Amino acid sequence: LVGNAAMIIGPREMTRGVDLERRIFLHSYRPECDPDGSALETIMTAPLVVAQWINHQYYFSTIDQDRWGAGTKTIHNAIGTIGVLSGHSGDLKRGLPLQSVSVGNRDLHEPMRLSVLIQAPLDRIGSIISRNQVLRHLFDNNWITLTARNDHHGPWYRYSQYGWTPDPPLGETQQGD
Structure with a gap:
């Protein structure tokens, strides 16, 4: 669990063949098999929340051990x-x-807040967040960064309490950066 940085919720194909260096919590999810979003809601309100607890236990224990x-x-x-x-x-x-x-003077855990990537319809994710106070607190107060896309070919969007905004691909910066 040490070194955890993110959680990916989506089809196994998203990560097949990629070396995630034991830093990512993985949860298989197929949106087409979950038309009402109940499975995604269970994943977001249980395993995702537990991943955040684990992440923050390591985060706070690393940044100020005393x-x-x-x-x-x-x-x-x-x-x-x-x-x-x-x-x-x-x-x-x-x-x-x-x-x-x-170990000695070397940190085993790089303290960072959990990043979550989800492949599912954005409106489904948004409605799950709006129905669950614990998720609203975690995402709206920036304890977790949520990035999602509707499908395998779609662009990524970043969630905030104000809605979804396009997330630039790796290596690109937004104007003014």
Whole structure:
């Protein structure tokens, strides 16, 4: 799980033959087999949300180990199911241990917010987001970046609380950049 950066929801053909370097959560989805969008809604409100939890656990434990991480696990004392103490006293820690995010001075995880790519009709994705408060909070507050396209041949669009905007292909920049 260390190193996670994105989640792709779409047909397996999107990633076949591509080395994703163990950084991407994959969820197979075929829009043509889900005319009412119920399967996509389940994917977006369960596995996608869990991927975000995992991503942010690593993100915060990496950016500030003292505040959000759990310190070295060699002296952890578990406190029920809610966290750990370092040694016999100290602050309750709920993050990941130092050994989960680094080796020596080398970080194992590059802290970044989760990017999600979905291949499904944009109106279907938008209506799912509008019906689910947890998704609105994650996407509208930029905890997750969502990029989607209607089909395999279509252009990519970036979601924001104001709607969908064209997303330039890799290597291209928007005017003014």
